[in-house]
Amino acid sequence: MSLRVPALLVMHSDLGAALLRAASSVYGPVEDVEVLSNEGLSRDTLETRIEERVEGWTSGGLILTDFWGGSCHLCGISAARGHGDMAVITGLNLPTLLDYLHNRDQYAPLELAERLRQKGRDSIRIHQAETA
Amino acid sequence: MSWALHRVDDRLIHGQVVVAWGRHLRPRRIWVVDDATAASAWERKLLTSAAPDSEVRVVTVVEAAAAYPEEAAAEGPAILLVRNLATAAGLLEAGAPILRFNLGGIHYAPGRTKVNDYIYLDDEDRAHARRLLARGVILSVQDVPGTRAVPLAELEPDLARA
Numbered sequence: 001m002s003l004r005v006p007a008l009l010v011m012h013s014d015l016g017a018a019l020l021r022a023a024s025s026v027y028g029p030v031e032d033v034e035v036l037s038n039e040g041l042s043r044d045t046l047e048t049r050i051e052e053r054v055e056g057w058t059s060g061g062l063i064l065t066d067f068w069g070g071s072c073h074l075c076g077i078s079a080a081r082g083h084g085d086m087a088v089i090t091g092l093n094l095p096t097l098l099d100y101l102h103n104r105d106q107y108a109p110l111e112l113a114e115r116l117r118q119k120g121r122d123s124i125r126i127h128q129a130e131t132a
Numbered sequence: 133m134s135w136a137l138h139r140v141d142d143r144l145i146h147g148q149v150v151v152a153w154g155r156h157l158r159p160r161r162i163w164v165v166d167d168a169t170a171a172s173a174w175e176r177k178l179l180t181s182a183a184p185d186s187e188v189r190v191v192t193v194v195e196a197a198a199a200y201p202e203e204a205a206a207e208g209p210a211i212l213l214v215r216n217l218a219t220a221a222g223l224l225e226a227g228a229p230i231l232r233f234n235l236g237g238i239h240y241a242p243g244r245t246k247v248n249d250y251i252y253l254d255d256e257d258r259a260h261a262r263r264l265l266a267r268g269v270i271l272s273v274q275d276v277p278g279t280r281a282v283p284l285a286e287l288e289p290d291l292a293r294a
Contacts, residue, residue, distance in 0.1 A: 012147065040249070042142040042239035043215075069182040070147035077178055 005104045005112050006061035008053050009035045009092070010046075010072040023097045030101060038071050046071055050079035060085025060109035062100070062116075064092040087113040095123035134161075134208025138230050141237040142215050144169070145182045148236065152276040153211065154185065161210045162186045163203070165196040165219060186211075193219060197226035217253075217260035224267055232270040235284060247287050250275050261291055 009016035016035040024030050034053050038046050054061060060083065063076040068090040076088040087110055089096075099119040103112060136157045141149065144164050153159075162183055169175045169190055176190040191199065196212070200223075203210055212230075214220050220233050237250050244252035251273055253261070261284060264271060274281040285292035 040239060042237075042241065043144060043146070044142070045239065045241070046143075067147065067151070069145065069150040069184070071143045074146065074178060074182055081174070 002108055003059050005109045006057050007033050007064055007100060009064045010076055011066045013039055015066060019097055022094055027098055027101050043071060047075040047078050050075055054079060062109060062113055063088045065090050085109040089113055089116055091120055093123060096120040133204055134206045134210040135204055136209035137234055138212045139234045139236045140214055140217060140220050142239055143237055144213050144215060145179050148276050150183050156277040157209050159186045159209050159211045162188045163212045164190045165193055165214050167192045193222045193226050197223055197228040200228040217257050221260045221263045235271055235273045236275050
């Protein structure tokens, strides 16, 4: 059993809060996940807000963001710099968030990150409509 | 003329630039003009990785002003990003003949007052805006290509009277 891997959702608009709410409706009450929106924040302010939330992560953790190249991802990378086992994951979706919740007590942070990447990829599938 | 957009945005490269303006303009090159960022190899690497479809160049104001005419003559399009109005005015004063800046994001900080949802200015910002307007530079407020560009002086009539 590993220590619980902490996570911070950093996303555009209300996406982080909405994803967490949706996850709660499937998973049940969610503890120990924080949410931050980039809305109205400069790069410096967003980076500071992320740093404030991750500075207590003594054994690493995951910053979960929406897309590569956005301020959530870039400020997450800046804030994570110099910390130990910390990773920023882009492209978070609901199946991936649920997988995080189910597995956060079983893995070390970077192993969990790798698992979530695979889960995220596998979660996008095409189910073609059948002829009537 | 390769230059397709000159933008003031305190997030420099981020979603609106990569997704909205990037899809709209398909820039070959993105010039990030910021002395502090250019001084850090780590920051340069981070920004270079942020826009995989464009070549990102992170340079100082002096370097950007020197390279400006050559880029203008190159095959574009190219985007130029600065963090604030002080750098925008500095570029003009260093010799870059920029005719227009898009104001895309100057966010709240203590001392700044609201112009619209994504533009907040303090006295120093307004002084730099006046310097730019006095040089005939058009300052237009617009976050993404799908919204209407509004002249800053329309939102801040006092600036035009200076």
